[in-house]
Amino acid sequence: MAFALVTPGSVDEAVRLLGDPAAPPTAVLAGGTDLLFELSGTTAAPPRVLSLRKMPWRSIRWDGSSLEIGSTAPLRDLERAPRVRSDLPGLWSAVRAVGSVPLRHRATVGGNLARASPASDLIPILLTLDAVADLVGPHGRRRLPVGALVRGPRTTALGAGELIERVTIPEARPSAYLWQRVRPANDVSQVGVACAWSPTARHWRLAVGGAGPAPVRLPEVESVLDGPTPLAASTIAAAAAAASRLAPFSTDKRATEGYRRQVVEVLVRRALGSVAPPGGP
Amino acid sequence: MSGAWRASVNGVPVDRGDVPEDERLLDTLRWRLGLKGTKEGCRSGDCGACTVLVDDRSTLSCLTLTHEVDGLRVLTIEGADGDPVARRVQAAFAESQAVQCGYCTPGFVLALAGLLKERTTSASPDELLEDLQGNLCRCTGYTAIVRAVRSLGEDRP
Numbered sequence: 001m002a003f004a005l006v007t008p009g010s011v012d013e014a015v016r017l018l019g020d021p022a023a024p025p026t027a028v029l030a031g032g033t034d035l036l037f038e039l040s041g042t043t044a045a046p047p048r049v050l051s052l053r054k055m056p057w058r059s060i061r062w063d064g065s066s067l068e069i070g071s072t073a074p075l076r077d078l079e080r081a082p083r084v085r086s087d088l089p090g091l092w093s094a095v096r097a098v099g100s101v102p103l104r105h106r107a108t109v110g111g112n113l114a115r116a117s118p119a120s121d122l123i124p125i126l127l128t129l130d131a132v133a134d135l136v137g138p139h140g141r142r143r144l145p146v147g148a149l150v151r152g153p154r155t156t157a158l159g160a161g162e163l164i165e166r167v168t169i170p171e172a173r174p175s176a177y178l179w180q181r182v183r184p185a186n187d188v189s190q191v192g193v194a195c196a197w198s199p200t201a202r203h204w205r206l207a208v209g210g211a212g213p214a215p216v217r218l219p220e221v222e223s224v225l226d227g228p229t230p231l232a233a234s235t236i237a238a239a240a241a242a243a244s245r246l247a248p249f250s251t252d253k254r255a256t257e258g259y260r261r262q263v264v265e266v267l268v269r270r271a272l273g274s275v276a277p278p279g280g281p
Numbered sequence: 282m283s284g285a286w287r288a289s290v291n292g293v294p295v296d297r298g299d300v301p302e303d304e305r306l307l308d309t310l311r312w313r314l315g316l317k318g319t320k321e322g323c324r325s326g327d328c329g330a331c332t333v334l335v336d337d338r339s340t341l342s343c344l345t346l347t348h349e350v351d352g353l354r355v356l357t358i359e360g361a362d363g364d365p366v367a368r369r370v371q372a373a374f375a376e377s378q379a380v381q382c383g384y385c386t387p388g389f390v391l392a393l394a395g396l397l398k399e400r401t402t403s404a405s406p407d408e409l410l411e412d413l414q415g416n417l418c419r420c421t422g423y424t425a426i427v428r429a430v431r432s433l434g435e436d437r438p
């Protein structure tokens with residue numbers, strides 16, 4: 001790998017450098033834990049890397065009941081931010097699932113979304129929390145739900161020169177994120193299951209990651225859940241069976257399709273049970 | 282392409298104009314500054330052997346571009362003696378004989394020093410061990426490492 005590193009000092013400069021039609025192909029560097037890993041193993045590095053280290057996007061703050069996460073805030077800061085563990089327990093678990101403490105000192109939410117790994121531990125939980133991303137680019141600013149931003153494996157809706165500034169989670173939600181791996185620590189999830197219940201809209205969200213080509217919400221499973229709370233054990237079982245039937249599964253170096261299908265059923269049951277203990281037959 | 286890089290490394294100001302823009306902090310430390318206490322293990326962020334502190338935060342130097350830590354404070358194992366927390370961790374490792382081949386030791390010491398520095402209240406040994414999961418010992422000599430961590434976990438940094 002050999003590339004030039006450019007470090008713009010302002011958002012305007014970053015957008016201008018990236019959006020310039022005459023610019024060489026450019027990779028965007030946030031924490032770098034995924035990008036630099038990828039660039040280590042290749043001689044086909046892009047000629048230019050643009051660092052976001054001077055962008056003013058490192059703060060994490062609660063605005064009433066919504067949590068605003070700067071796109072380049074280290075994940076370790078998010079994990080340690082006030083009320084995250086108590087008010088967004090699924091998010092806290094998902095952040096803790098990413099790499100190790102030294103890795104989370106550099107890895108970022110914006111990087112995780114923009115890189116859109118099929119095995120991302122953060123995308124499933126962000127989907128269930130109805131998180132939205134604020135983007136800035138050559139044509140101004142816009143806001144997209146995370147589900148619209150992440151389009152597929154390593155594919156996003158980010159336009160040329162467009163960057164993620166912030167991710168906002170609209171409200172605190174009882175939630176959970178569970179994963180399965182070969183090794184518990186510092187490994188990539190074979191399957192991840194996220195679920196959350198909205199106390200204001202009174203609906204469930206459930207998403208699966210790692211299992212197939214991209215993390216997905218499963219609306220059919222959510223509709224099984226919507227109804228009286230706490231959930232009945234039979235409802236949880238029906239949802240778990242539906243998830244293992246409906247989620248897209250594939251076989252790769254980490255696990256087979258059949259294994260993932262079985263594990264999803266177990267994780268959905270456990271995740272739902274941990275958010276809302278079964279309340280009846 | 283190279284550019285100017287200024288940082289404090291183990292308390293000593295460093296000002297160099299020869300650091301390539303695509304160079305990793307690990308390589309700058311080892312091959313430009315001769316600080317070979319920082320070890321290269323996997324070079325993919327999986328083993329923790331290359332962990333250093335950057336502004337007191339444990340950081341994988343194999344996955345960090347040198348220019349990304351421009352203007353910051355870097356602490357490697359060579360500077361542990363001048364840092365009260367790292368020195369205490371180092372002493373605990375020596376006391377517990379938590380070293381076999383020694384390759385993972387600098388990374389363990391700095392990762393643990395980083396955990397102790399960021400905690401404002403006393404940390405339980407179990408919390409510290411959970412947060413050390415990113416450091417691997419290729420000798421699998423974990424028993425003595427766990428003993429060293431437990432000896433540190435009981436008191437405040």
